[in-house]
Amino acid sequence: MVRELIEAIGEQAVVWHDEDLLVYEYDGTIDRGNPDVIALPKTTDDVVNLIRIANRYDAPVTPRGAGTGLSGGALAAKGGVIIGMNRMSTILDLDVENKTALVQPGVVNLDLGAEAERHGLAYAPDPSSQRACTIGGNVAENAGGPHTLAWGTTTNHVLALELVTADGEVQWIGHETRDEPGYDLVGCVVGSEGTVGIVTQVLVRLVPRPTAVRTMLAVYDSVRQASDAVSAVVASGIVPAALEMIDKMTIAAVEPVLNTGFPLDAEAVLLVEVDGPESQVEAEGARVEGILNRFEPREVRSATDPEERETLWAGRKGAIGALGQIMPNYYLLDGVVPRTTLPDVLDGVYEIAERYRLPVANMFHAGDGNLHPCLLFDEREPGATERVLDAGGEIMRLCVDAGGAITGEHGVGLEKRDYLPWIFTEDDMDTMKSLRAAFGPTENFNPCKIFPKGHGCGEAGHQHAQHQIAKFGPKAFV
Amino acid sequence: MSISAPPPTTEPLWLTEDRPDAGELGLCVHCGFCLNACPTYHDLGVETDSPRGRIALMRGLDDGRIAWSPRVQRHFDQCLQCRACETACPSKVPYGRLMEATRAEAFAQQKWPRRQRLIWRLVMRGVFPYPRRLRLAGYGLKLYQRSGLQFLVRRSGLLKRLAPRLAEIDALSPSARRPFFANRDTAREPLRGAVRARAALVTGCMMPLAFPETHRATVRVFARNGVAVSAPGAQVCCGALHAHGGDVEAARLLARSNIDAFTPESDDLPDAILINAAGCGSHLKEYGHLLRNDPEYAQRAAAFAARVRDVHEYLVEVGFSPPAGRIERTVTYQDSCHLSHAQGIRKPPREVLRSIPGLTLSEMRTPDRCCGSAGLYSVVQSEISQRVLAEKMDDVLSTSAEQICTANPGCMLQLDAGIAQYDRQGRMMPRSTHAIELLDESYRLGDEVDA
Numbered sequence: 001m002v003r004e005l006i007e008a009i010g011e012q013a014v015v016w017h018d019e020d021l022l023v024y025e026y027d028g029t030i031d032r033g034n035p036d037v038i039a040l041p042k043t044t045d046d047v048v049n050l051i052r053i054a055n056r057y058d059a060p061v062t063p064r065g066a067g068t069g070l071s072g073g074a075l076a077a078k079g080g081v082i083i084g085m086n087r088m089s090t091i092l093d094l095d096v097e098n099k100t101a102l103v104q105p106g107v108v109n110l111d112l113g114a115e116a117e118r119h120g121l122a123y124a125p126d127p128s129s130q131r132a133c134t135i136g137g138n139v140a141e142n143a144g145g146p147h148t149l150a151w152g153t154t155t156n157h158v159l160a161l162e163l164v165t166a167d168g169e170v171q172w173i174g175h176e177t178r179d180e181p182g183y184d185l186v187g188c189v190v191g192s193e194g195t196v197g198i199v200t201q202v203l204v205r206l207v208p209r210p211t212a213v214r215t216m217l218a219v220y221d222s223v224r225q226a227s228d229a230v231s232a233v234v235a236s237g238i239v240p241a242a243l244e245m246i247d248k249m250t251i252a253a254v255e256p257v258l259n260t261g262f263p264l265d266a267e268a269v270l271l272v273e274v275d276g277p278e279s280q281v282e283a284e285g286a287r288v289e290g291i292l293n294r295f296e297p298r299e300v301r302s303a304t305d306p307e308e309r310e311t312l313w314a315g316r317k318g319a320i321g322a323l324g325q326i327m328p329n330y331y332l333l334d335g336v337v338p339r340t341t342l343p344d345v346l347d348g349v350y351e352i353a354e355r356y357r358l359p360v361a362n363m364f365h366a367g368d369g370n371l372h373p374c375l376l377f378d379e380r381e382p383g384a385t386e387r388v389l390d391a392g393g394e395i396m397r398l399c400v401d402a403g404g405a406i407t408g409e410h411g412v413g414l415e416k417r418d419y420l421p422w423i424f425t426e427d428d429m430d431t432m433k434s435l436r437a438a439f440g441p442t443e444n445f446n447p448c449k450i451f452p453k454g455h456g457c458g459e460a461g462h463q464h465a466q467h468q469i470a471k472f473g474p475k476a477f478v
Numbered sequence: 479m480s481i482s483a484p485p486p487t488t489e490p491l492w493l494t495e496d497r498p499d500a501g502e503l504g505l506c507v508h509c510g511f512c513l514n515a516c517p518t519y520h521d522l523g524v525e526t527d528s529p530r531g532r533i534a535l536m537r538g539l540d541d542g543r544i545a546w547s548p549r550v551q552r553h554f555d556q557c558l559q560c561r562a563c564e565t566a567c568p569s570k571v572p573y574g575r576l577m578e579a580t581r582a583e584a585f586a587q588q589k590w591p592r593r594q595r596l597i598w599r600l601v602m603r604g605v606f607p608y609p610r611r612l613r614l615a616g617y618g619l620k621l622y623q624r625s626g627l628q629f630l631v632r633r634s635g636l637l638k639r640l641a642p643r644l645a646e647i648d649a650l651s652p653s654a655r656r657p658f659f660a661n662r663d664t665a666r667e668p669l670r671g672a673v674r675a676r677a678a679l680v681t682g683c684m685m686p687l688a689f690p691e692t693h694r695a696t697v698r699v700f701a702r703n704g705v706a707v708s709a710p711g712a713q714v715c716c717g718a719l720h721a722h723g724g725d726v727e728a729a730r731l732l733a734r735s736n737i738d739a740f741t742p743e744s745d746d747l748p749d750a751i752l753i754n755a756a757g758c759g760s761h762l763k764e765y766g767h768l769l770r771n772d773p774e775y776a777q778r779a780a781a782f783a784a785r786v787r788d789v790h791e792y793l794v795e796v797g798f799s800p801p802a803g804r805i806e807r808t809v810t811y812q813d814s815c816h817l818s819h820a821q822g823i824r825k826p827p828r829e830v831l832r833s834i835p836g837l838t839l840s841e842m843r844t845p846d847r848c849c850g851s852a853g854l855y856s857v858v859q860s861e862i863s864q865r866v867l868a869e870k871m872d873d874v875l876s877t878s879a880e881q882i883c884t885a886n887p888g889c890m891l892q893l894d895a896g897i898a899q900y901d902r903q904g905r906m907m908p909r910s911t912h913a914i915e916l917l918d919e920s921y922r923l924g925d926e927v928d929a
Contacts, residue, residue, distance in 0.1 A: 015524060015526065017547075017549055018544065019535065019538065019544040019545070019547055019549060019550050020526045020549065022534055022535065022538045022543065022544055023525045023526045023528075023530075023531040023534045023535065024525060025534075026508050026534075027508070027510070028507075028508060028509045028510055038524075040523060040524065066510050066513050066514070067508075067510050067513075067525065068509060068510035068511070068513075084524075084525075086523055087523040108514050110514070111514070114843075129509065129510065129511060131511055131514055131515070131566060132510050132511050132512070132513045132514045132515075132566075133510075257568075257570050258568075318511075318568035319568070320507075320509060320568065321507060321509045321511055321567065321568020321569045322568045322569060322570075323507070323569075324505045324506070324507045324568075324569030324570075324571070325505075325569065325570065328504040328505065328507075329507065330507060
């Protein structure tokens with residue numbers, strides 16, 4: 001197969017030596033997968049050829065962008081071919097009047113943002129990994145980000161896409177007008193985590209760049225005060241562009257390296273941003289500030305210049321990586337809960353972490369109720385990984401019990417497939433599987449992702465999750 | 479598929495104390511934020527040539543999971559060591575240090591081809607450490623250039639056909655500029671006003687021969703601002719190129735000589751050890767780390783490193799009088815990697831430039847992306863270097879700049895080669911320059927107006 005792949009796209013585009021494959025065994029999570037070969041196409045035709053070759057050898061196909069994902073989506077769980085889309089990285093067209101951009105999937109999120117900015121536009125979804133993550137990966141995972149509170153996640157910004165299906169057919173789905181008659185097939189592909197095909201072109205919606213922005217930092221002495229403030233802001237009817245919470249442990253990691261100005265002894269800080277036309281920003285900013293002040297903050301201050309704003313955001317967006325300063329490994333969770341339950345769920349998260357003797361850092365999209373507890377550990381310590389996974393399971397369970405779900409934006413992937421039965425019945429999952437099958441013979445497409453178990457996925461990976469399920473009862477559906 | 483890495487199969491492969499530190503390797507959480515910042519990942523589009531990938535390879539070696547094959551070595555060799563990944567890294571993985579450690583091991587284990595090792599011994603150990611031999615080489619180069627031989631060689635294209643690699647080196651070779659800078663020249667410049675500080679200038683290996691004017695400008699600018707600059711006569715090359723290449727033994731020898739030259743065992747240390755070359759500056763600041771296990775020098779090295787200041791950094795630190803001479807010119811500033819990424823100095827050079835009346839700073843899209851010079855990289859990995867340069871020139875020429883300003887001799891040479899190759903409209907006639915030279919020019923123009 002390797003020989004055929006090389007014949008199809010050239011030697012420079014195929015990685016197959018053992019030592020090189022090592023580099024492709026991980027993404028941003030703690031899971032690993034061992035691919036047999038990596039293929040790096042440059043055109044849609046290349047992708048078609050690669051898929052046909054893989055099909056002939058009945059090899060699993062795993063699409064990969066920049067490998068920054070946080071649910072194991074880009075890992076070759078069953079070996080086979082990883083199709084790395086990073087070399088298809090051209091912005092093909094930017095239509096200023098219609099506010100759209102046609103891009104290849106390997107375009108880096110921030111590069112698209114920068115190009116749009118030159119035309120007074122913006123690409124709204126801004127995951128924390130936006131400096132490196134690709135639009136293709138964003139589409140697969142339906143990526144979010146702090147600024148999706150007002151603008152919606154990736155699915156709200158994809159108008160149409162070119163998909164190479166599992167049998168190697170090229171299909172255009174969607175239309176440049178906002179509202180296409182018929183089923184929302186684009187919506188099915190966005191967030192499908194690479195299980196229905198490979199996206200080779202994306203037509204995205206751009207939004208006007210706000211003329212004014214105000215970023216506020218509010219410092220609180222308790223997480224509860226901060227989360228009450230979040231609820232109050234949202235209840236007021238104002239939709240801030242972003243509403244983020246960062247807790248003490250995160251501040252301890254971020255502050256020494258990034259010098260963001262978050263006070264080290266605060267229990268929680270909120271980062272609130274309002275944007276839009278000048279007058280609106282002024283009015284809403286003042287109202288938000290008033291609300292934040294009601295919950296006895298130690299301080300509320302506004303970033304006065306773009307640089308200061310950038311620094312505050314660097315503290316938020318660099319938070320995950322900075323945790324490496326405290327412990328060598330982290331397990332980043334992604335749960336979503338009804339916003340009103342935030343204070344209680346957070347208390348629960350801290351309680352669970354304490355019980356498992358694990359430091360926990362929280363930095364998350366409070367406005368969306370999208371939690372990101374981050375458990376810190378050292379994988380070299382015997383039993384630590386198991387403890388972390390157990391604690392992670394409990395936290396997920398907590399979110400589900402609060403009426404939430406097991407992922408807000410990172411996807412289910414490999415990591416949380418065993419929790420899927422907590423929120424869906426067998427029937428639900430069968431329906432999803434038949435939708436997947438409607439896209440063609442997809443069983444080799446990113447196998448072992450989203451759905452529990454799956455044929456031939458082996459027991460090795462997520463026994464811990466099985467053991468979680470055993471712990472919480474076999475039919476723990478909500 | 480497994481949760482953690484498989485257990486090691488063989489013993490670790492490191493031979494020396496300079497090996498990459500396992501704890502520092504462990505800081506990488508493979509988030510991938512570094513990928514897009516890396517010029518070689520950008521160019522080659524494969525993760526084995528990304529910072530995250532190279533760290534995985536180092537870890538693979540450390541765990542004994544992979545063998546140190548020529549293939550692995552190539553991924554290490556292709557790293558520019560620009561350290562843009564360190565700026566992007568939220569975990570602050572000291573990638574530059576890890577790569578130098580890996581190269582030190584590669585050097586000790588003789589992972590390079592024989593010929594390359596031989597050339598290294600001849601040039602890097604045989605010439606660079608000796609100022610007199612360097613000067614001799616400078617005269618040789620001058621003769622080659624003045625005699626018209628270089629012109630003929632380039633014109634005929636003979637070298638390109640016979641030895642294309644040599645032709646590339648020829649294109650990048652600095653033009654030797656007489657009169658060369660001599661360390662005693664520093665004494666000539668009269669000080670203005672009271673002495674505010676005393677600084678010792680690191681004159682380096684190539685700068686006195688190829689960029690003597692930058693040194694003269696440095697001395698004049700600081701003298702005008704009340705800083706007495708001297709240049710210890712016994713100093714040698716700083717050893718940055720040696721350390722980047724993995725020849726830590728030579729790097730340590732040079733570091734010890736310089737510590738002896740600049741801080742002879744007395745309490746009378748200069749207020750600052752000044753350097754106007756970014757690559758050297760970042761290495762000088764690492765002397766403490768380089769000699770950490772040397773019982774005799776460890777402390778002195780740390781004290782030395784603590785006093786090292788880049789010229790822009792020091793100018794802003796001590797404060798400089800605003801220049802008066804107008805320079806009506808648009809320049810673009812290329813952040814030298816070892817100034818921005820390695821030393822975190824981005825604002826001071828721009829502050830210096832903005833202080834000059836009439837001068838406009840036109841920023842490029844990615845001023846802190848490497849130009850491909852990277853010390854010896856432009857010679858050793860010329861193909862990648864040329865592509866990185868092409869992209870840089872594209873960025874440069876999309877600004878309205880008439881001149882490039884940067885902070886390192888390697889960058890100046892590379893960008894000058896870029897101008898010769900890509901500036902078809904001949905917009906950038908003057909060679910690239912150093913901010914300190916522009917500041918000096920403005921001071922002197924101001925004096926002329928006064929006179």
